[in-house]
Amino acid sequence: MSILDYHYGDSYVHRMDPRVKMILLVLLTIVVFIISNFYVLVTMFALVLLVWKTAKLPMKNIVRYMKFLLSLVAFLIVLQGLFFSSGDNPVILMHPIIPDVVPVIGGHGTIYLDGILFGLVLGLRLLTLVCIMPIFTMTTTISETALGLVKLGMNYKYAYMTTTALNLIPTLQEETKMIMDAQKMRGFKAFETGKLMEKLRAYVTLVVPLVVGSMRRAQLMGVAMEGRAFGAMKTRTYREDLNLRTRDIVCGVFVMLLCIGVVYFNIRLGGWY
Amino acid sequence: MGTIIEAKEFSYSYPRRDNQVLKNLNFKVEEGEFIAIMGRNGAGKSTLTQAFNGVIPHLHGGTIWGNILVDGVCSQETEITEMAQKVGVVLEDPEAQLFTTRVDDEMAFGIENLCLPREEIIERIKWATKVVRLEGFWDREPTALSGGQKQRCAIAATLAMKPKIMVLDEPTSQLDPIGTFEVFDVIKSLKEEYGMTVMVATHKSEHIAEYADRIMVLEAGEIVAFDTPQVIFRNSELLSHVAVRPPQVSALAAYLNSMGQNIKRSDYPLLIEEAEVVIRNLIGGASNGQ
Numbered sequence: 001m002s003i004l005d006y007h008y009g010d011s012y013v014h015r016m017d018p019r020v021k022m023i024l025l026v027l028l029t030i031v032v033f034i035i036s037n038f039y040v041l042v043t044m045f046a047l048v049l050l051v052w053k054t055a056k057l058p059m060k061n062i063v064r065y066m067k068f069l070l071s072l073v074a075f076l077i078v079l080q081g082l083f084f085s086s087g088d089n090p091v092i093l094m095h096p097i098i099p100d101v102v103p104v105i106g107g108h109g110t111i112y113l114d115g116i117l118f119g120l121v122l123g124l125r126l127l128t129l130v131c132i133m134p135i136f137t138m139t140t141t142i143s144e145t146a147l148g149l150v151k152l153g154m155n156y157k158y159a160y161m162t163t164t165a166l167n168l169i170p171t172l173q174e175e176t177k178m179i180m181d182a183q184k185m186r187g188f189k190a191f192e193t194g195k196l197m198e199k200l201r202a203y204v205t206l207v208v209p210l211v212v213g214s215m216r217r218a219q220l221m222g223v224a225m226e227g228r229a230f231g232a233m234k235t236r237t238y239r240e241d242l243n244l245r246t247r248d249i250v251c252g253v254f255v256m257l258l259c260i261g262v263v264y265f266n267i268r269l270g271g272w273y
Numbered sequence: 274m275g276t277i278i279e280a281k282e283f284s285y286s287y288p289r290r291d292n293q294v295l296k297n298l299n300f301k302v303e304e305g306e307f308i309a310i311m312g313r314n315g316a317g318k319s320t321l322t323q324a325f326n327g328v329i330p331h332l333h334g335g336t337i338w339g340n341i342l343v344d345g346v347c348s349q350e351t352e353i354t355e356m357a358q359k360v361g362v363v364l365e366d367p368e369a370q371l372f373t374t375r376v377d378d379e380m381a382f383g384i385e386n387l388c389l390p391r392e393e394i395i396e397r398i399k400w401a402t403k404v405v406r407l408e409g410f411w412d413r414e415p416t417a418l419s420g421g422q423k424q425r426c427a428i429a430a431t432l433a434m435k436p437k438i439m440v441l442d443e444p445t446s447q448l449d450p451i452g453t454f455e456v457f458d459v460i461k462s463l464k465e466e467y468g469m470t471v472m473v474a475t476h477k478s479e480h481i482a483e484y485a486d487r488i489m490v491l492e493a494g495e496i497v498a499f500d501t502p503q504v505i506f507r508n509s510e511l512l513s514h515v516a517v518r519p520p521q522v523s524a525l526a527a528y529l530n531s532m533g534q535n536i537k538r539s540d541y542p543l544l545i546e547e548a549e550v551v552i553r554n555l556i557g558g559a560s561n562g563q
């Protein structure tokens with residue numbers, strides 16, 4: 001199962017009005033971009049985890065994102081140490097790999113505490129961002145999303161194009177896996193045991209069937225949608241109606257206040273840590 | 274009742290191909306008829322089914338000659354979405370036509386496009402779900418259904434729109450015997466209760482023998498025969514030429530004949546009940562002769 005797929009459930013997050021969810025998603029994304037203080041970020045991440053728990057979304061996904069981001073963070077920290085010197089808390093002193101005489105990039109070899117924290121903050125920020133998106137996508141069906149967009153004033157054709165395109169991503173992920181499995185079943189081992197170049201070449205061979213496949217799929221989807229009279233009328237009716245319930249408003253306002261608080265603390269505390 | 278579909282010298286070739294996949298088709302279908310389209314793999318059945326709502330040539334491109342009039346409208350010159358209000362086409366590949374995340378959303382999609390009131394939409398979803406027996410599945414993800422359930426879901430999604438004409442491309446290819454029977458039963462009731470015109474591309478001879486009014490036999494893009502099941506299924510030479518399997522009881526009669534029995538061709542049975550009569554006569558004739 002893919003990270004953007006709808007995750008069946010009946011939690012409060014699932015039942016929340018998609019419009020409120022959408023607005024909060026945008027708001028939270030912006031806030032996470034703004035905040036730079038380590039402790040505020042940790043608080044924010046903890047809150048996001050809490051929402052995951054409420055929506056009963058699989059926690060193992062977060063572990064997966066973490067593993068992926070950890071290597072990125074390590075890379076950033078090393079990069080920072082090797083090529084930039086700022087801050088005044090040296091932690092590890094290394095011999096400069098590029099001699100002093102080379103201007104700008106030469107003479108650096110120190111990993112500063114600042115560098116580590118910078119890497120951590122960036123990593124945590126990315127992790128939080130990555131965890132916010134699924135809270136929406138995994139708890140909202142395509143038709144709810146589309147209806148939400150329509151009710152927010154979007155033309156229904158664009159609303160459906162956007163949402164079905166989003167839905168194509170998990171399908172493509174599945175397709176990738178299927179092609180890889182099919183190749184493995186025919187004894188193709190480059191994905192696991194190949195040398196770097198072989199692996200690279202193996203992934204390139206994936207691209208062609210994937211691109212062709214997704215274009216075909218998109219076209220068929222178009223056929224199926226038009227074949228069911230999509231776009232025949234100026235407007236369209238909906239099976240479900242959205243009704244903004246009091247608790248959705250309360251929850252929305254609460255999260256907004258929280259965001260203001262978070263931004264305020266971030267400004268007061270300042271910096272990275 | 275009048276003519277609802279009329280093809281006039283209709284030919285088609287896919288883009289960048291020289292050969293015509295459909296060649297000079299001329300035929301008429303009356304309102305309320307149940308037509309089966311038969312023919313070997315690659316004969317052009319799927320291509321023809323897609324010509325009825327204009328997917329051919331609008332989405333695939335290619336070259337057309339002549340035209341097909343559907344309910345008075347030329348399907349090649351009209352937008353697919355407009356044709357979709359008259360003709361519901363269920364495609365061969367059920368995966369490709371399910372694009373929502375819930376079974377009931379899937380069924381709602383088409384009806385919602387028709388701008389019907391909400392109560393009517395809900396009513397029709399219930400009806401369509403019941404017809405294809407997917408009642409317990411309305412909150413399931415279409416991609417997580419079995420092949421047969423997907424096919425039923427795709428049928429229901431089109432059915433809910435209650436089009437004047439339903440075109441189904443191998444709608445039972447992944448269904449078990451009971452599921453196949455149910456789908457044909459549904460199609461029959463559509464025809465009888467709603468006067469719907471139905472065109473089905475299928476290889477299921479037994480069901481066609483029972484339900485279809487006429488069979489269109491395609492061979493390499495040409496119509497080589499278009500007649501009642503009684504005429505088509507008794508013509509063994511034609512059937513072996515176009516690689517279409519007759520119902521087993523008809524095949525049995527032909528086999529018995531080749532083994533020296535003398536069953537008149539016009540007596541070849543199509544249904545089990547008819548076969549019973551023929552065989553009883555054979556046994557009776559044999560015992561009388563003794």
Ligand SMILES: Nc1ncnc2c1ncn2[C@@H]1O[C@H](COP(=O)(O)OP(=O)(O)OP(=O)(O)O)[C@@H](O)[C@H]1O
Pocket residue numbers: 287288290294312313314315316317318319320321333365
């Ligand atoms: N998209 C396409 N582009 C080019 N040629 C195609 C395309 N789709 C089908 N054809 C060709 O057109 C011919 C008719 O194909 P069609 O799919 O209509 O056959 P069919 O009767 O439905 O066969 P089946 O019983 O296998 O479903 C075949 O020779 C096929 O190779």
Ligand SMILES: [Mg+2]
Pocket residue numbers: 318319320365442
């Ligand atoms: Mg076909």
